[in-house]
Amino acid sequence: MADWLYLVIGIAVLAVLTVAGFVVARRPGQRGTGADIIAPPPPVDVEVPTEIEPGAEPLVITPEPTLERPEGTASRLVRLRQRLAGSQGGLGRGLLALLSRDRLDEDTWESIEDTLLTADVGVTPTRELVEHLRTRLRVEGSPEDARSVLREELLNLVGPDMDRRLQVTGADGNPGVVLVVGVNGSGKTTTVGKISRILVAEDRSVVLGAADTFRAAAVEQLATWGERVGVDVVRGPEGTDPASVAFEAVKEGVATGADTVIVDTAGRLQNKAGLMDELGKVKRVIEKQAPVTEVLLVLDATTGQNGLIQARVFSEVVDVTGIVLTKLDGSAKGGIVVQVQRELGVPVKLVGLGEGPDDLAPFDPGAFVDALLG
Template sequence: MSFFKKLKDRMLKSSSRLEAGLDAIVEEGQEPSGAEVPQAPDAAPPSDAAPAPAPVPPADPAESPATAPSGAPVPAAPQTPEAQTPVSPEPESKGGLIDRLMGRGGQEVARRTLDDPMLEQLEELLITADMGVDTALRVTANIAESHFGKRVSAEEVKRLMAEEIARIMEPVAQPMPIYSKKPQVVLVVGVNGSGKTTTIGKLASQFRAVGKSVIIAAGDTFRAAAVEQLQVWGERAGVPVLTAPEGSDPASLAFDAMLKAEAEGADLLLIDTAGRLQNRADLMEELAKIVRVIRKRDPEAPHNTLLVLDATTGQNALSQVETFRKLADVSGLVMTKLDGTARGGVLVALADRFGLPIHAIGVGEQIDDLAPFDPEDYACALTGLEV
């Protein structure tokens, strides 16, 4: 199964909401595709107009040649079966060949004029998908710029919307950069339950599969389950996992992991951190301490700071980015759990507001359920548009 198909199938909650909403908006004020602007009725004939000529009775077969009302001779038609009036073929259904080529079976496609009331409905629909007010206004304004006053179908609106979403997200679709520096230190941060540990395991396995030597530091020293989960991923990928006793200082573990990675010439050091709420000052200060200790060993580290976001948190993801950027200098985003939300539009809002690189998105628990971010695939999956 291609990742796009997996993305579209698993983003069903999000895409079906937009898809059904768009269909309903168009149908609410629909104008059949074959409808034309009403024409003024033909003017009545003047009162003194000459009456229409009476029908001419059929010519008597005995008379030859027959004579038209004007007196001009008209050849008499031979009385044979072939001379019977041919039956006109049934007219083709409206739309004809084009409809058949488009697979519509001659059915009319509902269309609606893109006007102010329709734009307001589109804005509300995008906001319900958690795209945010500012981004929803930007998307609809750009659609209106080229199509205001035109009659559009639901499929055309989906296409226009997908194009605008892809345009916003194209600049941020960037894979995580790999440097020649060894070890390249990657710090992974996020709130509780965002999917950090699983994301680290998937990244380690994928980097290992392309020939990179990787070490994982289990920096969540307060949660035994997180350490065990990383150890399972490490065994699966053939990657060593450095641990410390429960309750140990995570900054000390990060420093020791850097020493080991340097000694072994590892390409990448992935450091897990404990999940923390962005409104807990003590936990956020602990994260800042990890960064300070790492920089004592390498002033340029961490070389990447990945913020893992849970798509089900919706607009709260915006405040998470604000807070983590201040403390950990976030360099890129990974969005997880897109398979469990109707709020996939928040990723568009993040791209529009912050412009941070989006390295990958996740739609499940398997290793291949984390893939590089593709803006066009994402936009099509979000709007329910087929590609």
């Protein structure tokens, strides 16, 4: 009888343990009889639904733009010398070949004059240079000294003592205000973007004003230049009064404590008196908030005498303080540097030497003359 009793109790205990084990197995992660039951990991190839559930907000992750670090001035000047040597060496080689002749007769001097005039040096500067060369080579030296004499005289002609610093700093807490003017096609808007890169490389804070409001492409182009280096661009709807955009740009520069505000203006045709008057209005409106510290005239170096006509008209309207010569690497007529400086009485401050974003450099007279001589 006792054996049967023990058998019944054993069966009951076994049944209880079996039921208990089943319940724990159904609740993974809980502690059971001294062991942890861990659910297996999901299979690797689990499909993820590609559609957003109804009512759920999409998650849009926008990566931060990577700002470009513009090139510094030192490396720009190295490239300036290289590019100029490639495009301007023909003038210097031609002059040296003539000056190195055993006999410098009148025909030779006429050829020298023709070479200089062809390079757009201008009539008056050409006559001065030839007269100085004749005197020095007759009195002081021989044709063997032609290179050093020519270098000194060309350097004097270019003007090594002219102040070529960009006036990009204001006074009394105001930002420096740079007004950039020029006709369509001269590279004006691109030049504004490239100047901003020079200033950013010098750790200056910059605001750009897109006041060329009649060309939507110019506004978009300037916005792109600003985005690449983290510079704010003030713009308005297409057709907005350019003076109002320029005013707002300077206002923004004052409010944010920017170092420099650069205002891009619409390309003006020199025979459109009304448009030129409007350019004068832009300058007057800007100066209600802060003085304009620099007026840069952008000229295409390949236009030659036509560029000088443009220069005269712009200087009458807005009092140009400096010149930017673009496409100098695409022109063999480097003498335009001398002539435009004589015409306006202001220095060439920057030169463009290519299509790259940092292909704008401060004008270096010594580097320019060395490039002329090859």
